[in-house]
Amino acid sequence: DAGITQSPRHKVTETGTPVTLRCHQTENHRYMYWYRQDPGHGLRLIHYSYGVKDTDKGEVSDGYSVSRSKTEDFLLTLESATSSQTSVYFCAISDTTGQETQYFGPGTRLLVL
Amino acid sequence: GENVEQHPSTLSVQEGDSAVIKCTYSDSASNYFPWYKQELGKRPQLIIDIRSNVGEKKDQRIAVTLNKTAKHFSLHITETQPEDSAVYFCAARYNAGNMLTFGGGTRLMVKP
Numbered sequence: 034d035a036g037i038t039q040s041p042r043h044k045v046t047e048t049g050t051p052v053t054l055r056c057h058q059t060e061n062h063r064y065m066y067w068y069r070q071d072p073g074h075g076l077r078l079i080h081y082s083y084g085v086k087d088t089d090k091g092e093v094s095d096g097y098s099v100s101r102s103k104t105e106d107f108l109l110t111l112e113s114a115t116s117s118q119t120s121v122y123f124c125a126i127s128d129t130t131g132q133e134t135q136y137f138g139p140g141t142r143l144l145v146l
Numbered sequence: 147g148e149n150v151e152q153h154p155s156t157l158s159v160q161e162g163d164s165a166v167i168k169c170t171y172s173d174s175a176s177n178y179f180p181w182y183k184q185e186l187g188k189r190p191q192l193i194i195d196i197r198s199n200v201g202e203k204k205d206q207r208i209a210v211t212l213n214k215t216a217k218h219f220s221l222h223i224t225e226t227q228p229e230d231s232a233v234y235f236c237a238a239r240y241n242a243g244n245m246l247t248f249g250g251g252t253r254l255m256v257k258p
Contacts, residue, residue: 042255064244066245073250074236074237074250075152075248075250075251076248077248078245078246078247081245091245092147092247102232123190127244129244133180133239133244134180135180135192135244137182137189137190138189138191139188139189140189143209
């Protein structure tokens with residue numbers, strides 16, 4: 034597996050609380066992504082980053098924000114968690130040296146009560 | 147944006163049989179098509195990919211074919227084994243930002 038870790042791996046929180054998920058890579062890859070995975074929907078892109086401080090929205094960005102202050106870290110924040118944000122969150126990375134493959138982190142299971 | 151549809155959503159085969167999963171995409175500019183395998187509770191892992199300048203690619207028991215005219219691509223698994231049981235996702239890359247759009251997934255069950 035590529036050098037990608039996610040923290041926490043599991044989290045239970047209450048509606049209305051802020052939540053931050055962290056993705057950390059040791060591959061020095063330029064691109065980082067946040068996806069959510071829900072039954073019947075596959076993997077849907079929330080936000081992605083193409084460099085330090087360079088981010089853009091994906092397909093399902095409402096209710097989420099991201100930050101990337103260092104190449105190795107990409108943070109996903111739920112400003113005020115809702116039950117609809119209960120999901121499994123995957124981080125992924127890819128490089129731009131002609132290898133477009135995205136490698137996934139181990140995932141974070143989030144339950145919003 | 148890109149739209150990827152994947153069929154079937156579930157597939158059950160007998161060990162040793164072949165399995166085929168099909169995907170269609172909407173954006174003719176898409177140029178990279180990976181397939182991922184996800185075992186229960188695990189991360190998606192790349193098993194094979196194909197670029198738009200190639201029609202077919204094989205890696206041991208798995209192969210992928212691409213028909214750019216029809217905008218569809220397929221995953222073929224031959225001589226299936228119980229350890230092939232997993233959820234398989236297709237995806238298409240639709241712009242220079244290296245963003246992937248994923249299909250909804252296919253749950254493959256290989257019965258011993």
